[in-house]
Amino acid sequence: MKNIRIRNLEEEDLIQIAELAGKCSPMITEKNSVYHLFTKFFKRTSFVVEDHGKGIMGFLLGFISQENINEAYIHLLCVKPGFKKEGLASCLLKNLFEVLKAAGCRRVFLVTNPRNKVAISFYKDLGFTEYETDQTMNINGLKVARDYSGPGDHKVVFFKMV
Numbered sequence: 001m002k003n004i005r006i007r008n009l010e011e012e013d014l015i016q017i018a019e020l021a022g023k024c025s026p027m028i029t030e031k032n033s034v035y036h037l038f039t040k041f042f043k044r045t046s047f048v049v050e051d052h053g054k055g056i057m058g059f060l061l062g063f064i065s066q067e068n069i070n071e072a073y074i075h076l077l078c079v080k081p082g083f084k085k086e087g088l089a090s091c092l093l094k095n096l097f098e099v100l101k102a103a104g105c106r107r108v109f110l111v112t113n114p115r116n117k118v119a120i121s122f123y124k125d126l127g128f129t130e131y132e133t134d135q136t137m138n139i140n141g142l143k144v145a146r147d148y149s150g151p152g153d154h155k156v157v158f159f160k161m162v
């Protein structure tokens with residue numbers, strides 16, 4: 001992995017990240033208009049990892065909350081199949097945390113599907129903690145926020161201090 005480079009997302013990355021997101025199972029694929037928001041308006045808190053010749057191997061889409069500028073949110077973190085378990089997602093997160101620290105952010109949030117075991121292991125191993133809401137229920141030892149993303153759409157809400 002000698003040639004890898006992490007850089008901020010650029011507008012020209014739209015199609016490549018949309019295609020990669022399509023391979024990001026079990027995450028659902030968004031409309032391109034959602035990726036466009038990040039390539040256009042959230043470049044400072046969104047990153048890609050690329051290898052010259054191999055293109056983009058992973059990306060992180062994040063933003064700082066407008067409701068509370070001390071908080072940030074990770075919308076999607078994805079590493080291309082074939083390049084997982086090589087530390088790429090950890091590097092993308094590290095870059096985000098550096099930017100957030102400089103911006104004075106205190107906490108980062110994200111949500112994940114309770115069935116996404118890999119993501120849950122990943123975030124727990126990187127020091128994220130389950131956030132408890134009024135609607136938290138316990139499923140197999142996991143704190144799950146009931147109806148968090150709409151009726152029947154339960155989520156694990158994770159946070160980490162910056």
Ligand SMILES: CC(C)(COP(=O)(O)OP(=O)(O)OC[C@H]1O[C@@H](n2cnc3c(N)ncnc32)[C@H](O)[C@@H]1OP(=O)(O)O)[C@@H](O)C(=O)NCCC(=O)NCCS
Binds near residue numbers: 077079089122123126
């Ligand atoms: C979750 C995901 C982003 C992790 O990317 P990655 O580059 O493979 O992660 P890293 O190599 O940085 O892993 C860091 C640590 O996370 C944990 N981890 C990563 N993948 C894991 C797996 N399959 N099973 C268990 N733990 C895992 C390990 O502790 C790992 O450290 P180690 O390699 O020293 O054991 C990647 O699997 C992915 O793209 N999944 C599909 C999309 C998704 O679910 N995204 C998250 C929700 S937004």
